[in-house]
Amino acid sequence: MQVTQLFKSVSAVAMTAILAGCSVKPLPLDPSVGDTGQPLSAVALKSDVQFYDLSLEVFPDDKRIKGVSKTQFKMLSASQFVELKLDSRFSITAITSDDKTLNYTRNAGVLNIDLGKQYPAGSTVSVAVAYEGNPHIAKNAPWDGGVVFAETESGEPWIATAVQGEGCDLFWLCKDHFADKADSMRIRLTVPNGLSAVTNGVLQSVKPVGANKQQFDWLLSVPASDYNIALNIGPYQRIERSYTSINGTEVPIEFWALAKHTQQASMLIEQDLRSQVAFFERFLGPYPWGNDKLGFVETPHLGMEHQTINAYGKKYKRDAGGYDWLLQHELAHEWFGNLMTHEKLNDAWLHEGFGSYMQPSYSLYKFGEAAYNHSMYKSYLGLKNCQAIVLDGDITSDQAFNPDIYGKGSWTLHTLRWLIGDELFWQATRELLYGVNDTKQLAYPISPRYRNTVEFIAIVNRLTAKDYSWLFDVYLKQAQLPELDVIQSANSLTLKWNKNSLQDKPFPMPVPVQINGSLQTYYVENGEISIALKAGDHVVIDPNMKVFRYLPIIDKCKTDQ
Structure with a gap:
């Protein structure tokens, strides 16, 4: 039996068991898809992804998805094969290129696709994969990721993805490596009427599909790590604002909130988001994706830095710090992680x-x-x-x-x-x-x-x-923090960086010392710092905690990770 036939048969058996009401234990994540960013194979290194075109339909009641994922490759060296990844719990119904059926082998989550001929370096080829199935359900998104199938308080479907650690192949065909970003991506999402399907990039259109569905067509015009591509489906209302970037561009702001939270989301934009983006632009530079959008979407999990459509699930609660830290942290990742x-x-x-x-x-x-x-x-x-x-x-x-x-x-x-x-x-x-x-x-x-x-x-x-x-x-x-040995007598203070804590590495770190309220920074000479004291001097070492070092207020190794 050919490998392709084998996997179709396995999928058919599994589906039959489900339909028959049998108890089927969920499949664990295969290591080939459960850990993103692993070293690329020899086949994967021979091609560069230029464009993804994902057309996906989501069936909330069945917790199932069905779609076609098309990838355009540029060959970096001559090859007859390309590689993509997809969780093995999905069944593949067809793999084609220019309407020609392609052969492939499937080793768990890794698809090795035979193009039928060798393509020379510099040439391009597009491969389309039709697939369907029930995706891996996140156990504790975003930390233990996958697809989240939840409901709003009123019982409406509320769906999201968060796959930073596991990778894109938990719900769509991709290379699953941050080192190969597609130049752009089109994402078409079909959902039941009454729901909005929100993802990365700019919304191009919304059109009816049959009598009770609609398709949301999005275009992401900039490179993005494939783990950043996200599905967000729910009874959303779209809040649209804008701001003028430091470079003079009018940048669109979008916040897709549950209908009952539109006022809170609008306040979050005005009270927090505007000030936060002004801070980032002042110290760093222009928001990176001003041609697309500065976007947030309300999610049933806490949050994630999905480029141009950051997940927000902190329920609009202000923090002791006086601002919404989650909004600020995910916005920070548009620079640190996405740019x-x-x-x-x-x-x-x-x-x-x-x-x-x-x-x-x-x-x-x-x-x-x-x-x-x-x-x-x-x-x-x-x-x-x-x-x-x-x-x-x-x-x-x-x-x-x-x-x-x-x-x-x-x-x-x-x-x-x-x-x-x-x-x-x-x-x-x-x-x-x-x-x-x-x-x-x-x-x-x-x-x-x-x-x-x-x-x-x-x-x-x-x-x-x-x-x-x-x-x-x-x-x-190193795991261990540097420790400062302090030897104090009536007339002197000696400071030494503990060699064992440094694992014998050099560490000429200066130390601020406050004596009787007067602060001065002392520099290491010959491995130690020596300071003359007078009887009764009050000494505080590094009173403002400028130097990162071990203090006995924390554990040397806190094992309850």
């Missing part, structure tokens, strides 16, 4: 460390130092310290997104900013994102870029004319 994308999973802290640091930075911008310090201290208390946040070799998304990439990443940036000053810190950040410092006049479209940790360190070193590799080596590449 600048990590080159490998090993560099995921560039997404989440910077994304998290934007909240205290915004608190400082909006409310002052007390709010900033409160936010940073709260982050410090949540550190785990059990795993380095930059690992070597091939890693999984679970390893990449360990909890400390948020807090440790944020604290690394906090100390770096203190060391090099605001001006150079924000310049280094702008160059990481845009490749240039003067970003205010950048016109759309703005090109996204891939970055890694080494490149960011190089930017910092070039701008400061100093080598700060030692800082990143200690903060990012």
